[in-house]
Amino acid sequence: MILIEGLSKSYGTKNVLDRLDLSVDAGEIRAIVGPSGAGKSTLAQCVTLLERPTSGSVFVNGVDLTALGAAHLREARRRIGTIFQRDGLFARRTAAANVALPLEYLGVTRPEIRTRVGELLERVGLGDRAGAFPHELSGGQRQRVGIARALALRPSVLLSDEATSGLDPDSTASILALLRELRDDLGLSILFITHEMDAVVEVADSVAALHDGRIAESGTVVELLRDPSSPLGSLLRPTRPYLSPRAGDEAWQVSYRSGAVEPDWLLRLGTRLGEPISLLGAAVETVGGEPVGRAVIGIPAPAVEDLRAALDELGLDGAPASAVLRDAIVLEKVA
Numbered sequence: 521m522i523l524i525e526g527l528s529k530s531y532g533t534k535n536v537l538d539r540l541d542l543s544v545d546a547g548e549i550r551a552i553v554g555p556s557g558a559g560k561s562t563l564a565q566c567v568t569l570l571e572r573p574t575s576g577s578v579f580v581n582g583v584d585l586t587a588l589g590a591a592h593l594r595e596a597r598r599r600i601g602t603i604f605q606r607d608g609l610f611a612r613r614t615a616a617a618n619v620a621l622p623l624e625y626l627g628v629t630r631p632e633i634r635t636r637v638g639e640l641l642e643r644v645g646l647g648d649r650a651g652a653f654p655h656e657l658s659g660g661q662r663q664r665v666g667i668a669r670a671l672a673l674r675p676s677v678l679l680s681d682e683a684t685s686g687l688d689p690d691s692t693a694s695i696l697a698l699l700r701e702l703r704d705d706l707g708l709s710i711l712f713i714t715h716e717m718d719a720v721v722e723v724a725d726s727v728a729a730l731h732d733g734r735i736a737e738s739g740t741v742v743e744l745l746r747d748p749s750s751p752l753g754s755l756l757r758p759t760r761p762y763l764s765p766r767a768g769d770e771a772w773q774v775s776y777r778s779g780a781v782e783p784d785w786l787l788r789l790g791t792r793l794g795e796p797i798s799l800l801g802a803a804v805e806t807v808g809g810e811p812v813g814r815a816v817i818g819i820p821a822p823a824v825e826d827l828r829a830a831l832d833e834l835g836l837d838g839a840p841a842s843a844v845l846r847d848a849i850v851l852e853k854v855a
């Protein structure tokens with residue numbers, strides 16, 4: 521697991537990370553989001569200590585990397601695999617030879633390398649492309665080779681910095697599925713840095729938004745999506761343009777508090793309030809196996825007073841749509 525405590529990083533007078541606390545458990549994918557320049561890559565580099573933190577500690581599997589000397593740090597880094605947006609493969613080496621590289625550096629014997637590389641390429645679904653050169657592979661396949669290479673030294677932690685950025689939707693989906701497999705099969709702690717909110721919802725268990733070098737908001741993806749007042753939740757699944765409410769109606773955003781919401785809740789709400797409720801927009805989906813739903817509904821003004829209690833009875837949370845959208849826009853601008 522990764523445990524980051526009070527991590528600060530400055531470049532000269534510029535404070536990029538400011539007393540940041542963060543953890544990623546074994547078998548957890550934790551996403552880090554934030555706009556360009558928020559410090560996401562700096563965070564990844566501080567975890568491997570490629571950038572030395574100005575202060576604070578980085579524990580990987582209980583060992584404080586900041587306290588290690590050069591030799592022990594080199595050894596500890598083997599437990600951390602990294603994948604980046606650019607696959608970083610050597611063009612003149614085959615897929616197999618690229619994956620073999622970390623093992624060669626370590627002096628592993630040739631027969632052992634052959635066996636291990638075969639296993640790794642199978643693991644990432646490229647068992648039949650061992651002899652292919654990078655230019656003969658698709659972007660998604662090259663990224664898979666990069667992942668196989670990152671796994672060569674059996675890391676317990678994987679840092680993924682924009683690994684799906686620039687890939688086509690199919691390749692992105694296959695890389696995300698592979699990351700989930702690695703989380704589940706190998707129990708990896710995966711720090712997943714991205715600016716792609718759909719990828720976060722697709723793959724991450726939890727997510728933290730970086731803002732001014734600190735965590736502005738964090739939580740499990742499902743919790744955030746279920747919280748109608750969460751700016752990060754609204755950033756993950758932005759409310760799409762919705763229909764205008766009828767004259768005299770107010771627009772409210774509601775969300776499922778749990779998976780136990782009855783599918784005919786809209787009808788029940790109208791009956792309970794004795795007023796016609798209109799559906800202005802909705803998205804209901806399964807995230808990490810959990811039902812998650814958000815909708816914008818139009819409520820006749822006289823019914824608003826009873827609305828919260830009625831929503832509560834149905835297992836729904838609600839907030840005026842304008843306030844939720846305003847907060848989300850603020851977070852998007854500042855984060």
Ligand SMILES: Nc1ncnc2c1ncn2[C@@H]1O[C@H](COP(=O)(O)OP(=O)(O)OP(=O)(O)O)[C@@H](O)[C@H]1O
Nearest residue numbers: 531534536554555556557558559560561562563715
């Ligand atoms: N070696 C460095 N020296 C000085 N400043 C740096 C250095 N590396 C990063 N920075 C600054 O630190 C800030 C955070 O950069 P970082 O690359 O971590 O952001 P990011 O959130 O990963 O951005 P992006 O999404 O564009 O990759 C930026 O203002 C950047 O200019």
